[in-house]
Amino acid sequence: MSTDAAILVRRPSGPALTAREISDVLTLTTDPLTDPWHHVVGADGSKFRLRLSSAPGDLSGPAVESSGAGERDYDCFVHVSIYWTTEDTDDSIGSLRAFCRSLVAELHAVWPEAESVFEVDDAYSYRVLPEPSEGVVDLRLGSGAPPTEPGFSLVEAANRAASGTGLVFTEDEPGRHIVPSDGAGDSVTYTVSHRAEELPFAAGARSAAAPADARQLGEFTERLLAELARHTDGADLACWVNGRLYRYEVELTPPLD
Template identity: 75%
Template sequence: MSTDAAVLVRRPSGPALTAREIADVLVPAADPRTAPWHHRVGADGSRFRFRLSAAPGDLSGPVVDGTSSGGERDYDCFVHASIYRTGEGTDDSLGALRAFCRSLVAELHAVWPEAESAWEVDEAYSYRGAPPGPMEGVVALRLASEALPAESEFSLVEAANRAASGTGLVFTEDDPGRHVVPAGEADNAVSWTLSSRAEQLPFAAAARSTAIAPLDARRLGEFTERLLAELARHTSGADLACWVNGRLHRYEVALPPLPD
């Protein structure tokens, strides 16, 4: 079990993101004395360090669609993150590391909504992509959790509709086993993670949008962030997969509960 994480990010079109641009977001007042490592405190009080690299040997990562070689392609920047002290009362170092990586990625996507990112903790990839531009699409959600509340206490459909308020999306129940990994997404590490985890912890709840609404990267990102916050209040260790028009848009592994 590793307490290190690999985070990869790329801009699908236009000039590649540079390590300097990313540092300006993640470490806006970088102290030269911390180079090449930067230090942060997570939401639970855990302490982390990370470094940025744009060296060619660090940039290979999983591809979910598009041209690839061996299921991988080059990203623009690599972030190596590690935890060196858990917060008081925190005994889940992997959960803390995942939450930290998710927060870093959220900061980057807030600035570049169209970015694509993949991050690996304990040999399991999470992923976040974006459609190439404004589009209309069907959103499919799948949720697996070791601690999913009783049906009377929690509804993925209700949670999704609360998160989708103002977007034009409307969700109804769907078959959890109907949409797992499209055939075109089989040869990459993200979908391998999704498939292998689904074998151990099958999707137990599903929702599908019935209203076709205009979607873009920012609105999708805001919707999924609200949904993740909603899920964190009701579930523990949940996996959430989100497809748009059959293309994997976001996959989150082992969501931690909200800190007290």
């Protein structure tokens, strides 16, 4: 069981994100170019170390089985290590996942167009902004265990999370959306997309087409993930927008109070 994680982030077009820019967003107190490790306390009191790098050898991605000729490098690699948890938490993997998701949320709040991926103990988190400004949102919930509350409905949870976005979800049919990745030349996207496509079906929801910009989609999925973490145990969520994988979260971590 690993207590380390690799977060990778890139801007799909335009100038590459730099370690300095990422350090500024994460409000690290030491210079990423001169001090290799940065010490940060998480929301639950756990202590972490961060290292930022733009070295080519660090940028192939945690989801890559083997290097391919068509693979695109990420802009920045963030190595996260947990070295102390509080007595109340005492869950290094859960704390590490929650901390990584909080870092990624900070980065996407500033660069909603960014693509990010990270891995903690074989559990992946992936997010990339779909290009269309109006789209159909497909959700698939997979779970090794049933929801912790009888009668839990993904459709109802999605509609609560979508309040104010214009998205309205209805019941989906098992196995309907198996969407091949359009990034076969990019081994990170390709690998994560295929993992999402193989997600066992526990529940699904599908919206009609409606405008949904990057920030709305980000806020919607954050609210949905928080709700699912409270009502499910060990669930995974994949979200497609217009047939392209937008977000994939494995083994949801309950929100930290």
